[in-house]
Amino acid sequence: MAISDTQIGRNLARLRGQMTQKELAEAMSSRGWKWSQTTVHTVEQGKRPLRLAESEDIKEIIGTAWPLTLADGDTALVSASRRMKDAHQSLEEAIELFLDTQEEISAILGDGESDRVRELMGGWLDLTVEATVEHVRKRRALQNEAENALWDDNKAEDGKHPEAP
Numbered sequence: 001m002a003i004s005d006t007q008i009g010r011n012l013a014r015l016r017g018q019m020t021q022k023e024l025a026e027a028m029s030s031r032g033w034k035w036s037q038t039t040v041h042t043v044e045q046g047k048r049p050l051r052l053a054e055s056e057d058i059k060e061i062i063g064t065a066w067p068l069t070l071a072d073g074d075t076a077l078v079s080a081s082r083r084m085k086d087a088h089q090s091l092e093e094a095i096e097l098f099l100d101t102q103e104e105i106s107a108i109l110g111d112g113e114s115d116r117v118r119e120l121m122g123g124w125l126d127l128t129v130e131a132t133v134e135h136v137r138k139r140r141a142l143q144n145e146a147e148n149a150l151w152d153d154n155k156a157e158d159g160k161h162p163e164a165p
Contacts, residue, residue, distance in 0.1 A: 003069040003070075003071065004046060005043075005046040005047075005048070005049050005050070006045075006046030007046070007069075007070075007071070008043075008046070008049075008050050008055075008068050008069060009043050009044040009045055009046040009047075009050075010044070010046075011066075011068045011069070011070050011078070012040075012043060012044050012050070012058065012068055013044045014078055014079065014082070015062055015064050015066055015068065015078060015082065016058075016062050017062070017082050017086065018086070019061075019062060020037075021037045021040040021041055021044070022037045022040075024040050024058070024061065024062070025037045025039060025040050027061040028040075028054070028057060028058070028061065031057050031061075033054060033057065050068065055067075055068045063085075064081075064082075066078055066081065095129050098129065098132075099129070102124070102125060102127075105121070105124070105125060106125060109125075
């Protein structure tokens with residue numbers, strides 16, 4: 001089954017994520033393509049076909065391995081993949097900030113500070129990223145168990161999920 005220009009355009013709009021049409025056009029122009037924000041718009045509307053060579057450059061620019069010829073049924077997977085990539089980048093940035101701040105506090109306190117000061121910090125200096133990830137996983141597992149137990153209890157009563165209309 002052939003994918004329409006309209007579908008390719010929708011996929012481009014979805015896959016570029018937070019990148020603006022203008023940013024994509026500028027990146028394409030820097031690679032030698034005669035692209036403007038209007039070009040991106042017309043491709044995304046399906047009013048201008050996308051050349052194969054252009055699509056390869058676009059994939060590199062937006063940092064995706066997903067082909068622009070995805071079918072509609074793959075929309076959820078594409079969206080989830082983009083959110084996961086964005087979340088991973090945010091997580092890396094948060095970890096960097098966490099570790100930098102931990103080092104900063106350690107430097108401020110110095111080696112001679114008492115255990116009392118460390119206690120006042122609430123244990124933040126001793127936390128590791130790994131321990132934090134494990135804590136989040138355990139909390140989610142407990143939440144899932146509680147939700148499943150609630151579902152099982154209510155299902156036994158009326159056969160419906162507790163949040164179902």
